[in-house]
Amino acid sequence: MSKHITVLLHEAVEALNQDPDGLYVDCTFGRGGHTKLLLDQLSEQGRVIGIDKDPRAIATGQELMAQDQRFQICHGSFAQLREFVEAHGQGKELSGVLMDLGVSSPQLDEAERGFSFMQDGPLDMRMNTEAGITAQEWIATASEEEIANVFYEFGEERASRRLARAIVERRAIEPFTRTLDLAEVIKHAHPRWEKNKHPATRSFQGLRIFLNNELGDLESVLDETVEMLAKGGRLVVISFHSLEDRIVKRFIRDKEKGPQLPPDLPIMEQDAPRPLKHIGKAIKASKEEVEQNVRSRSAIMRVAEKRI
CATH class of the missing domain: 1.10.150.170 (Putative methyltransferase TM0872, insert domain)
Structure with missing residues (x-):
């Protein structure tokens, strides 16, 4: 059985957790590393909703759900974020949303999943x-x-x-x-x-x-995430290749700059909606983490906060 090492574990949870009583969504639950650490830091009122396409991740999530009533696992794409939050969020705004994109170590290492070009398996490649x-x-x-x-x-x-x-x-x-x-x-x-x-x-x-429509799902959920975040809520995204990171970087930049309005439009600069601000610089895995887990070498984490 492959051992999954959660990438940027402490960095992501530290950036995400701004309210111990809040409602959070782990859009890519995987084997639950980020979610478990986050639950450890939340109060009895805090809650986490986990989402994953992979039935094996769902099985892990169901085990955690049986142990901790503050957690709910949902089977599907994070493009269904609003649907899952409306069903299980008890009407609360989101304090944070985490997306750890790409394929997990168990998916890569289990030959029967068909993701690996190094191990022989059926040509499948479906996360779900x-x-x-x-x-x-x-x-x-x-x-x-x-x-x-x-x-x-x-x-x-x-x-x-x-x-x-x-x-x-x-x-x-x-x-x-x-x-x-x-x-x-x-x-x-x-x-x-x-x-x-x-x-x-x-x-x-x-x-x-x-x-797996990975980029399509990402593009479709970003705007919805901003709408559902409470003021001061955080969006934390870990990307593993340039296509994902480019989408996230441009999205945060555009939401921070606001709409590019014609100069003669009768609207004050301060009245143009600019719902996000980036928090710090993009974060990469430390040298020590890369030595322990070579797959973390391409990880880039970006953080943004909702300001209106």
Whole structure:
């Protein structure tokens, strides 16, 4: 069984917890590291709602829910944030929302989940194994152009067209059903290997992000999060690659600057809505944390506070 090490555990909870009596949402519960530490710091009136797509994370959440009545686990996407808070938030505004984005260590390390290009498993890649199309099904039916676009847009893979062509040519002979089979085809077709990085890294990342609608879910929930936060409430987001971080960084910047209004519009500068302010600089994992958990090396945490 894979041991999950929670990234930026203390930094995230310290940034998030501004009210020990408050209502918080852990949008990516995972194995509950952030939530458990947060519950330890909350009062008897404080509460946490956890959300996750992964049925195995839900099982862990149900165990915690049985131990602590201040916690509620919800199965689904954090794009359903409002729905879950309305159902379980007892009418309270949110004191904080945490998003620890990307894929968890157990998901990567358990070969049967199909996320890894280093271990052989069924070509699945769904975070929610009870819904959606598998990577095997999509690779079998997508056009060469669609595959190339997903690799390029979501994986930032420059050799996307060449790799897509190789995949389509091979599937005409034999369909893809296993992760290592797909990874090997990509490896042999890739013209430029990056140092210390498997040639299939970007393609697998792009496929995973696309199949799980990770960026779409993130974009859809950010505005809603700000609406639901109480004044002084915190948004804490941990990203693991540039696409996620770019979305979060621009969102916080735009909400801090407010709408770009025409100079002749009869509205005072102080009256333009600017609901967020960033808190501190972006935080990265310490050298000690990276030594203990190499997957934390790409983590970037951004914090914003609602001011109106």
